[in-house]
Amino acid sequence: MEEFVNELQGLMKSNKIIEINLFGFDLSITDSVVVMWIVMAILIVLSVVFTRKLKTIPEGKQSIVEVIVEFFNNFAKDCVGEHGKLFVPYIGTIFLLLIVSNIIAVFNIIPSGEDLYNLTHWEFFENWNFAIRPPTKDINVTLTLALMSMVAVITAGIKVKKVSGWLKSFLEPEPLILPFKIFDYFIRPVSLCFRMFGNILGAVIIMELIYFAFPAVLPGFLSIYFDLFDGILQAYVFVFLTSLYIGEAVE
Amino acid sequence: MGGILNIPTCIYTALNLVVLYFILKKLLFKPVSEFMEKRANSIREAIDKAESDKLEALEMKNKYDKELKDVKDKAQKIIMEAQEKAQLEYEKIIQKARDEAEKIMEEADREVERQRIENIKNVREEIVNLALEAASKVIECNMDTKENRELVNRFIDERIA
Numbered sequence: 001m002e003e004f005v006n007e008l009q010g011l012m013k014s015n016k017i018i019e020i021n022l023f024g025f026d027l028s029i030t031d032s033v034v035v036m037w038i039v040m041a042i043l044i045v046l047s048v049v050f051t052r053k054l055k056t057i058p059e060g061k062q063s064i065v066e067v068i069v070e071f072f073n074n075f076a077k078d079c080v081g082e083h084g085k086l087f088v089p090y091i092g093t094i095f096l097l098l099i100v101s102n103i104i105a106v107f108n109i110i111p112s113g114e115d116l117y118n119l120t121h122w123e124f125f126e127n128w129n130f131a132i133r134p135p136t137k138d139i140n141v142t143l144t145l146a147l148m149s150m151v152a153v154i155t156a157g158i159k160v161k162k163v164s165g166w167l168k169s170f171l172e173p174e175p176l177i178l179p180f181k182i183f184d185y186f187i188r189p190v191s192l193c194f195r196m197f198g199n200i201l202g203a204v205i206i207m208e209l210i211y212f213a214f215p216a217v218l219p220g221f222l223s224i225y226f227d228l229f230d231g232i233l234q235a236y237v238f239v240f241l242t243s244l245y246i247g248e249a250v251e
Numbered sequence: 252m253g254g255i256l257n258i259p260t261c262i263y264t265a266l267n268l269v270v271l272y273f274i275l276k277k278l279l280f281k282p283v284s285e286f287m288e289k290r291a292n293s294i295r296e297a298i299d300k301a302e303s304d305k306l307e308a309l310e311m312k313n314k315y316d317k318e319l320k321d322v323k324d325k326a327q328k329i330i331m332e333a334q335e336k337a338q339l340e341y342e343k344i345i346q347k348a349r350d351e352a353e354k355i356m357e358e359a360d361r362e363v364e365r366q367r368i369e370n371i372k373n374v375r376e377e378i379v380n381l382a383l384e385a386a387s388k389v390i391e392c393n394m395d396t397k398e399n400r401e402l403v404n405r406f407i408d409e410r411i412a
Contacts, residue, residue: 140260
């Protein structure tokens with residue numbers, strides 16, 4: 001049981017996969033970053049494959065990619081408004097990144113290091129500790145994504161309203177509201193960050209508990225909710241709030 | 252907290268997001284959006300063109316309908332005119348024929364009259380001759396003088412009249 005508690009605690013920490021030390025700075029690559037790279041590679045390969053030879057009359061994979069892009073276009077138009085088109089690439093990028101990141105645990109087909117060591121008795125696997133888990137269970141990742149979203153919100157406001165207009169928007173409709181508006185810029189990333197982190201980490205821990213308690217059959221069904229549905233829902237919420245903030249900033 | 256917060260991961264995540272943003276923008280969103288916009292434009296153009304073609308066709312149809320009606324009217328008018336003219340001509344011809352027939356009849360009447368008068372004249376001459384011859388036979392002398400002839404003629408005139 002204690003071992004299991006340790007394992008759960010380990011889920012919350014980032015595992016260093018590659019240790020890099022550059023000029024005294026620790027630049028080690030953690031498993032979250034590696035999984036993100038896998039996610040990015042999947043997205044980039046799919047983008048290349050799906051956008052090859054676009055035809056006027058869409059068929060097969062082209063209709064899928066058109067539906068996806070059209071969805072982001074409409075989503076941006078609905079949430080952001082008339083300037084929505086400008087933010088489709090950003091909204092779409094975080095949406096795709098988050099969806100694939102959140103549900104990638106479904107594809108965790110890599111056996112654990114312990115199993116591999118028991119199987120092969122290779123020294124290499126003794127310290128092997130890599131599993132495909134959502135990078136969004138790492139608070140560093142969600143925090144960065146939330147901060148990047150706020151950067152996008154600020155950039156959008158300045159781009160559309162110019163610096164003076166953007167600064168003035170802090171005093172509208174009442175100068176009294178200024179402290180709250182400034183406070184917003186701290187509250188929003190924190191809420192975005194912790195909502196995503198808590199949900200995904202919670203789902204991962206619950207799934208881990210279920211695997212521990214019922215190793216077969218039941219996890220399959222519950223995984224549909226905790227790995228797929230919750231992941232997609234959280235990605236949607238994150239992107240929806242981000243685009244609402246952007247829409248408010250450019251209004 | 253030191254165990255959880257990991258600055259390099261944050262930096263890598265930020266870099267990953269920026270890189271992915273530019274790559275997806277270039278590979279996915281921009282080409283597909285542009286492509287779909289282009290297609291939407293071409294469809295819009297095609298629909299607009301079809302609409303204008305339809306309007307043009309309708310205009311042409313109206314024009315041709317009007318022209319056809321004009322032509323029909325014209326034809327009707329020509330036929331009417333021709334009929335009128337034919338009627339007039341017909342009446343003229345009939346009138347002429349009637350006139351001619353009347354003239355011929357008149358001439359015939361006059362000829363008959365002339366013939367009659369001539370016949371009467373001949374008969375009278377014959378009667379005068381016969382009377383004078385009979386009278387001469389009666390008195391055995393020639394009474395065929397100018398005075399007697401006048402006398403007999405006057406007598407016959409009196410009787411006839």
